[in-house]
Amino acid sequence: MRNKQKSWAKLWLLLPLLSLLIALSACGKxxxxxxxxxxxxxxxxxxxxxxxxxxxxxxxxxxxxKIQGFDVDIAKAISKEIFGDQVKINFVPVTSNxxxxxxxxxxxxxxxxxxxxxxxxxxxxxxxxxxxxxGQAIIVKxxxxxxxxxxxxxxxxxIGIQGSNSVDNIKKAAPNTQVLQLSDAAQAFTAxxxxxxxxxxxxxxxxxxxxxxxxxxxxxxxxxxxxxxxxGINKGQKKFRTAINQALKTIEKDGTYQKIVDKxxxxxxxxxxxxxx
Numbered sequence: 001m002r003n004k005q006k007s008w009a010k011l012w013l014l015l016p017l018l019s020l021l022i023a024l025s026a027c028g029k030x031x032x033x034x035x036x037x038x039x040x041x042x043x044x045x046x047x048x049x050x051x052x053x054x055x056x057x058x059x060x061x062x063x064x065x066k067i068q069g070f071d072v073d074i075a076k077a078i079s080k081e082i083f084g085d086q087v088k089i090n091f092v093p094v095t096s097n098x099x100x101x102x103x104x105x106x107x108x109x110x111x112x113x114x115x116x117x118x119x120x121x122x123x124x125x126x127x128x129x130x131x132x133x134x135g136q137a138i139i140v141k142x143x144x145x146x147x148x149x150x151x152x153x154x155x156x157x158x159i160g161i162q163g164s165n166s167v168d169n170i171k172k173a174a175p176n177t178q179v180l181q182l183s184d185a186a187q188a189f190t191a192x193x194x195x196x197x198x199x200x201x202x203x204x205x206x207x208x209x210x211x212x213x214x215x216x217x218x219x220x221x222x223x224x225x226x227x228x229x230x231x232g233i234n235k236g237q238k239k240f241r242t243a244i245n246q247a248l249k250t251i252e253k254d255g256t257y258q259k260i261v262d263k264x265x266x267x268x269x270x271x272x273x274x275x276x277x
Contacts, residue, residue: 031106036240045088048075049108052093053186055209070264071112081247096163111232127230128244134203135223148221152177159197208271
């Protein structure tokens with residue numbers, strides 16, 4: 001009898017803890033699955049995940065402490081189109097490795113982060129229509145014997161970015177080269193400049209942003225894949241996805257999209273504007 005009483009006592013002591021865990025679990029689940037459109041209209045605040053280390057698309061301005069770039073301006077434009085000019089727009093820095101967990105945990109409402117639409121990613125999240133048509137390429141130091149991805153043969157080393165599909169692509173395009181993976185584009189470019197690799201690969205728009213800061217490197221060989229960027233959102237957010245797609249059509253039609261394109265890419269030497277939607 002005493003053993004039963006002790007067991008019941010232990011159970012009653014555990015009940016508050018179990019209730020708290022269940023509540024926290026439910027709370028975390030609801031944040032990601034709540035209707036984004038309704039929540040933003042209620043709070044008048046939206047949070048996007050963007051890159052903060054990728055020149056042209058999303059780069060932290062040390063002087064202002066703000067992230068600036070093409071993706072940031074696209075996020076601002078569609079936010080105002082959907083929710084009005086007075087909506088508060090927040091930005092959370094993400095990397096190729098962290099962006100999906102942050103989205104799925106409800107830390108951000110959406111991702112505008114140089115993310116290619118792929119069949120594998122579509123199993124985890126939903127995407128908007130394409131807002132930027134990129135293509136994978138490589139950069140090398142000027143004077144390098146490597147002129148295209150075909151020159152990445154046995155004995156060469158190429159630097160890629162963790163969490164990016166560019167790593168899988170380069171392994172297919174140049175199966176005999178050695179691939180070194182680093183966490184972001186800035187680290188990868190630093191590694192290239194310190195001779196840790198013979199070339200670096202990622203999407204061409206990102207690469208042109210890097211070489212615009214250091215003309216001793218160049219993009220060579222053109223693109224060897226198609227990398228359509230989409231805005232990533234959680235599964236089940238049909239209303240939000242529809243609103244984003246309509247906003248993209250509107251800013252393209254009224255000229256806002258082209259103004260953003262010109263602002264970030266018009267002065268980039270060698271960049272082929274035909275990859276932009």
